[in-house]
Amino acid sequence: MTQVSLSLLPTLSGDWYTDPAVFLVEQEQIFESLWFSAIRSADLDKPGAFRTVQVGRESVIVVRHRDGGLRAFLNVCRHRGARVCAEESGEVRRSFRCAYHAWTYDLDGTLIAAPNLVTMPDIDRRERGLIPVALRDWLGYAWVCLADEPPSFEETVIEAVAERLGDPVAVDHYGLESLALGRRITYDAAANWKLIIENFMECYHCATIHPELTTVIPEFSKGVASMVYAGHGALFGDRIAGFTVDGSAGFERLPDVTDDQDRRYYGMTVRPQFLLNLVPDHAIVLRLIPLAVDRTIVECDWLFAPEVIESGADVSASVELFDRVNRQDITACELTQPGMSSRAYRDGGVLVPSEHHIAQFHQWVIDRTRSAH
Secondary structure (H helix, E strand, C coil): CCCCCCCCEECCCHHHHCCHHHHHHHHHHHHCCCCEEEEEHHHCCCCCEEEEEEECCEEEEEEECCCCCEEEEECCCCCCCCCCCCCCEEECCCEEECCCCCCEEECCCCEEECCCHHHCCCCCCCCCCCCECEEEEECCEEEEECCCCCCCHHHHHHHHHHHHHCCCCHHHHHCHHHCEEEEEEEEEECCCHHHHHHHHHCCCCHHHHCHHHHHHCHHHHHCCCHHHCCCCCEECCCCCCCCCCCCCCCCCCCCCCCCCCCCEEEEEEECCCEEEEEECCEEEEEEEEEEECCEEEEEEEEEECHHHHHCCCCCHHHHHHHHHHHHHHHHHHHHHHHHHHCHHHCCCCEECHHHCCHHHHHHHHHHHCHHHC
């Protein structure tokens, strides 16, 4: 990328969003090499509950073990390579059983049974078990890493949140681990994953396509995203009672949220695919699952205090605000995706000053995937 002018910086060229070869390198060097937020831990509420998730080119099983902890494995039978779990989610009693030749694995991945296994006493059942995947449980989510030597979770994930909030313990005040799922909406976006990240990072578009959001948070109408500034939370409008679609009151603020955090919105990106939104009475988490160069699944969770969900309270006003934002953003990204393959975008576009921070994301992608270009 070269300098365009003092006001305009260049973007990535269009092929970064359309070339399957580039996407392949991103799968290898980004999604299969870094910590990837896979599932919400509480979704697996009992031993044997599992979910599969696509991480780069790999299908990964995350399962609740009998000891209460989580385990993760590549979803590949060690015999002939069949998928062990064909379902996206479910529950097994004690083990996983491959439907092809009935090789059977314990919840810790150990091979425990197979036809004629007793006639093969030299087989090391642990060595022939499912391939384990590194896993960390943080903020109520299971993060997995496929790298043989995972990068430091503290330095690449926890510090990213701490730097954005300007305080290493600020995120703890929201108690995400103890919140309850109020709603989950899954979006299937016909757009490259980077377009979605870039859209989330800037607010130059907010006045154009987010009328509900800019009513609740007037500073967003000025085009500057709050996440540009460490520790800055965007303030609610004077007449706004809560982070809801009509500005009406939401719920009591979360018990440990401080006065400084009250009536403020904090948004942050944890590369490569975890988007966190914090407001006084709930949190919104988006996780991107890139499936193709032009297709990205976005799974969005709205999290509330357990007593709010247990009481049967109506959370629709809170959910509708960000659901509208999500749909508006995805529509914009889907309008952009075709332009990435146009000759008009062969050399890319430009970033205005309020978008200059996106250039740092672009450089990060380039540095991670140097072999692609």
